[in-house]
Amino acid sequence: MKAIAVLPGRADSARLTEIAKPSVTDIPAGRGVLVRVLRVGLDGTDKEINAAEYGTAPPGEDMLITGHESLGIVAETGPAVTELAPGDYVVARVRRAGTSLYDLIDTPDMTTDDDYFEHGISRVHGFLTEYYVEEPRYLIRVPRQLAHVAVLLEPTSVAEKGILQAYDIQRRLKVWQPRRAAVLGAGTIGLLATMILRNRGLAVTTFGLDEPPYLNSDLVEALGASYVSTKQHSLHEAADGGYDLVFEATGYAPIVFDAMHSLLAKNGVLILSSVTGGTRRVEVPADAINLDFVLGNKVMFGTVNANREHFEAGVRDLALTEAQYPGWLSRLLTHPVHGLDHYPEALGALGTPGAIKVYLEIAAA
Template identity: 70%
Template structure:
């Protein structure tokens, strides 16, 4: 079968390879599920891995099959599998169990292992391939009415996890009723954050670099959100507004300090950007510290997700399809047909109007 692999830490090493097709018997005790990959989404992580910034192959191998945003269809199940049946749609969890005590209860996203396993990123092959075999514990069923946007579930799960954490943290306030939210960044994560906040009834302002007439701006306004272009303008911290919840998804670390300044009392800041490099900025640390302490503010990160978050994202996307019909499909801006055209997908990630780039691995 075909797959896309890299030589980790080497620049521009992505290539099409041939691998043996897996079988349900590859998983012991009759617990294998064979999945035909239909679509695989790409994001900045895939671009950075192709650029040689990071990535780790499975033990004993020198290459890594990439891709961590999956969507597929069950082809065959082992004799001991009762959770899934052939022809059902599924997405796969990104992280796998290691040795952390959290992994024992399927909280793979909260692992404390120093070296963890992430499909297509670290120590386990990814989903840019024609077939995958996995245990049912790593697969989440997707209702068929959401199949057309199923490839959005992995990024949506990260947002759902962030919002679930926000509300969990704010239980300390007994009654927390956020009214105003800001989203920094208008990529797939940022726009999905705006969507999930809107269906929860919050007033939302999206701050992003794209101009007011951009695809990103139109999508934000279609949700009833305000859109503010920050290109060549003062950042969000310069606005008088104070937000109960801020979701940061820019990929640009200095914006975090703007977000801290724009946060209201009793507010919470969700960080979704995973940044590399050694960028440094000068910040008013005394004022920030004082305001966080006296204002009962909190800051939490969100990355990856467990089954609970994927299932929550499925419910959110189902509600979104009812409240904003067709909006989710508009996030699927760049489709590349076939694994052999994968370089086109990497190029598309840099397009100004790119929101979700994905590879159509197989029709389905």
């Protein structure tokens, strides 16, 4: 069967290749689930892996099948599988368990291992192929009514994790009742974070670079949130008393220090979700930032990936959004590309004007 693979460490090595079709018997004790891949979303991670910025092949292999944002349909189950049945739509978790305490309690997204396991990224093959086999615990069942937008579940889970952990952290305040939130970045993660926060009833301001009107600003406003272009207004100008929760998803690290100093209200929490591999340096008002955080009881934390709890929260938020704002999620699916053979076209679409979610249509249900 077909798959898209890279040679980690070699730039622009993505290619179409042939691999053996997996079997439910590849998972021991009758616990295998064979999944036919329907759609795979692409993001900057896939582009960076093809550019040889990172990416690690599975042990004993020289190639890595890429793709971590999946949607599939169960084709076959092993005899000991009771959680899923053929015909179920599923999305696979990205992280696989390692050896740390956190891996052992099924939260591999919190691993303390230096070597981690991540489909399509690190030491585990990804989903840009026709079939894969997995254990039931790593699969999230998706209602049939959400199948048309479920390729968005993996990025939704990333935003869900950050927001749920912010609420967990803020239990320190006993009566924390956030009313205002800021989202930095109006790309896929920023839009999904805006959606989640609006579903929680917060007044949300989403900051993007481009001037409105354009699709992303329209999507923000369609949720009842406000859009602000940082070309037109600085964060300081738009702070207006500060925000209880700030979700950063820009990919531009220097803005973090502006947010720390300008946006965060007393007792506020700042969530960092961008993975930035650059070498930027900035000069910051260190004393003022430190003083604000100490006297204002403020918190900043980083978040990466997600576990089952966050994927399942994502299913609920996608369902709620589809019910309240019919068609909104479909507007995020801007760039469909048909067939694994056209992977270069999909990769090239990343970052182009108007692109929110680029994805490959691999098979029909």
